[in-house]
Amino acid sequence: MMKTSNQIGHISVGYISAINGSLIDVKGIENHTRLHDLIKISNHNILGEVIQIYSEKVIVQCYENTSNLSLGEKVIDLEHPLSMELAPGLLGKIFDGIQRPLDDIYSQFKDNGFLKRGVELPPLSRKKKWHFIPKKHLNEKISGGDIIGIVQETSSIKHYILIPPKKFGTLTFIAEEGDYTIEDIIYKLKENGQENSFNMIQKWPVTKRRPFYKKEKATEPLITGIRVIDLLFPIAKGGTVAVPGGFGTGKTVIQQSLAKWCDADVIVFVGCGERGNEIADSLKDFEKLIDPRSGRPLLERVLIIANTSNMPVSAREASIFSGITIAEYYRDMGYDVALMADSTSRWAESLREISGLLEEMPAEEGYPAYLPSKLSSFYERAGVVQTLGTNNSEENREGSLTIIGSVSPPSGDFSEPVTATTKRFVQAFWALDARLAYAKHYPAINWLDSYSNYSEYISNWWNKKGISGDELELNWQECRNQVNEILSKENNLKNVIQLIGEENLPEDQQLELFIAKIIKEGFLIQNAFDNVDNYTDVDKLMEQIRIILLLYKEAKELLNQGIIIEEIKELKIIDDILRIGSSIPNNEISKIAKITDKLFDEIKALKHTHISMGEK
Numbered sequence: 001m002m003k004t005s006n007q008i009g010h011i012s013v014g015y016i017s018a019i020n021g022s023l024i025d026v027k028g029i030e031n032h033t034r035l036h037d038l039i040k041i042s043n044h045n046i047l048g049e050v051i052q053i054y055s056e057k058v059i060v061q062c063y064e065n066t067s068n069l070s071l072g073e074k075v076i077d078l079e080h081p082l083s084m085e086l087a088p089g090l091l092g093k094i095f096d097g098i099q100r101p102l103d104d105i106y107s108q109f110k111d112n113g114f115l116k117r118g119v120e121l122p123p124l125s126r127k128k129k130w131h132f133i134p135k136k137h138l139n140e141k142i143s144g145g146d147i148i149g150i151v152q153e154t155s156s157i158k159h160y161i162l163i164p165p166k167k168f169g170t171l172t173f174i175a176e177e178g179d180y181t182i183e184d185i186i187y188k189l190k191e192n193g194q195e196n197s198f199n200m201i202q203k204w205p206v207t208k209r210r211p212f213y214k215k216e217k218a219t220e221p222l223i224t225g226i227r228v229i230d231l232l233f234p235i236a237k238g239g240t241v242a243v244p245g246g247f248g249t250g251k252t253v254i255q256q257s258l259a260k261w262c263d264a265d266v267i268v269f270v271g272c273g274e275r276g277n278e279i280a281d282s283l284k285d286f287e288k289l290i291d292p293r294s295g296r297p298l299l300e301r302v303l304i305i306a307n308t309s310n311m312p313v314s315a316r317e318a319s320i321f322s323g324i325t326i327a328e329y330y331r332d333m334g335y336d337v338a339l340m341a342d343s344t345s346r347w348a349e350s351l352r353e354i355s356g357l358l359e360e361m362p363a364e365e366g367y368p369a370y371l372p373s374k375l376s377s378f379y380e381r382a383g384v385v386q387t388l389g390t391n392n393s394e395e396n397r398e399g400s401l402t403i404i405g406s407v408s409p410p411s412g413d414f415s416e417p418v419t420a421t422t423k424r425f426v427q428a429f430w431a432l433d434a435r436l437a438y439a440k441h442y443p444a445i446n447w448l449d450s451y452s453n454y455s456e457y458i459s460n461w462w463n464k465k466g467i468s469g470d471e472l473e474l475n476w477q478e479c480r481n482q483v484n485e486i487l488s489k490e491n492n493l494k495n496v497i498q499l500i501g502e503e504n505l506p507e508d509q510q511l512e513l514f515i516a517k518i519i520k521e522g523f524l525i526q527n528a529f530d531n532v533d534n535y536t537d538v539d540k541l542m543e544q545i546r547i548i549l550l551l552y553k554e555a556k557e558l559l560n561q562g563i564i565i566e567e568i569k570e571l572k573i574i575d576d577i578l579r580i581g582s583s584i585p586n587n588e589i590s591k592i593a594k595i596t597d598k599l600f601d602e603i604k605a606l607k608h609t610h611i612s613m614g615e616k
């Protein structure tokens, strides 16, 4: 029998026996259906998911508003769980949590900005033709993960057409190079006398992680261009990080900066249930953005899943798993993929809402007892992997999936369940601080409460990189250590200052405070909206922190020689150092060397006047 890989089996039919908000009871499919199967209310084209099965009925969570449904209406069991359609055309698109193409829907069915119920459009275009270049030959034996061919999906991303996991056989047909739709048959595999035909589409259930050959250690940093992150709280490619912060502390700005600047190949941005207009605004922003690396529209390597709070809860609940499934698919091609979820709290609230409707026994603050297992099943899908695929070197691919989830604890309290639970499953934590945000210290990452477990694993990468090469210069790890030490000394001095005042501290302690201030104002603070300051590359980052630490070293020396702290604070060059972030672009860092020269000149002059005064 000829069968395409995405065909649906026979159909079982039931009817609505009760309606309770977005939950409906369905009778007639209880003996065949499986948990998480999709169902369709055929008269309205509304989808739902089987969430409980009893002997005489099942309970279905609808993905859309259920008003106007009536008892007795026909329900079809689609007999597969919510799955993502994976094929060329994903990049640049905007989907909702159940992969409806919001961009197409908005342009075709505009209804006062709201989604019409029951709109049915395929996730990906059936008409668009893609140029397929075959990579395999007739009679080759191939299996899951092998690259059957290549489609140039956007100008920056090649889409490797992969044999779906678990499929294998002898290639009995392969399309020649040419233009095909994603539904055209492009190859056939024969196994045990049975031949199956395949097009470019793979379907994959969102709650099941896509298989890989082997997990690897995360050893490479994901460079974000945000200085406080790249130096103090780095993240590895394949790592996990949470960004908790109260309202207005800068979660969305950080997530969007990462989407724009981080050095992943593919970005999946899950906008989860934040205010409707915020999502719409940020989508418009994305459409205008230019990829700093390729000079092409950023959307060519970004895919967005958007759920506003006016969308039904279960579509919201699905969204982060839908996002991660698509992200894994690009990882399987060998790409470094980063997924940003903003905010996972809105997602957790949708879990809570569904659980409430089901009258389940709540755990902390009304969240269901399975909140931890859900969160862990999300974050554990991050990692660096050797992909499936065996035959040749091109197929020994390594891909990574990094997850950055923001959390919005009500009133900024990090002990609430979603923040506290998330903390158990992530390796880095960027704690956003309302006081810093209020003081316009952005990014408001609190350097005392934040952490990263990746620094050890990635320090080799930084050191091997041999930035600026000079043996005498501080390397990344040394800079980190010094900065941490100065900031923690500053923190320790806080109480003493309150008692006796800063000016009564010993000179060397006043120097620590002064350098801490320069680190904060001239390094940690970074304006996401300044065209130069918004992104600091690795070379500039090292030069920028080194010159501050050089000032520190020289200033200690000056104090030893009897020069007083006030004189050091008055060095003119300090202004230039503070402005490096916004005044010196990444490709002009030789200008930092000039500031260093001037620093030495001013220090020399200071010593000179000191000596000559001493002689008098």
Ligand SMILES: Nc1ncnc2c1ncn2[C@@H]1O[C@H](COP(=O)(O)OP(=O)(O)O)[C@@H](O)[C@H]1O
Pocket (backbone or CB within 6 Å): 245, 246, 247, 248, 249, 250, 251, 252, 253, 254, 442, 443, 444, 526, 527, 528, 529
């Ligand atoms: N890195 C930054 N540089 C400059 N301004 C920032 C930065 N981060 C946040 N802000 C300011 O804070 C505001 C709120 O940030 P936002 O990311 O929307 O907060 P949240 O998502 O946590 O509610 C932004 O509109 C912006 O004015």
Ligand SMILES: [Mg+2]
Pocket (backbone or CB within 6 Å): 251, 252, 253, 274
């Ligand atoms: Mg936000």
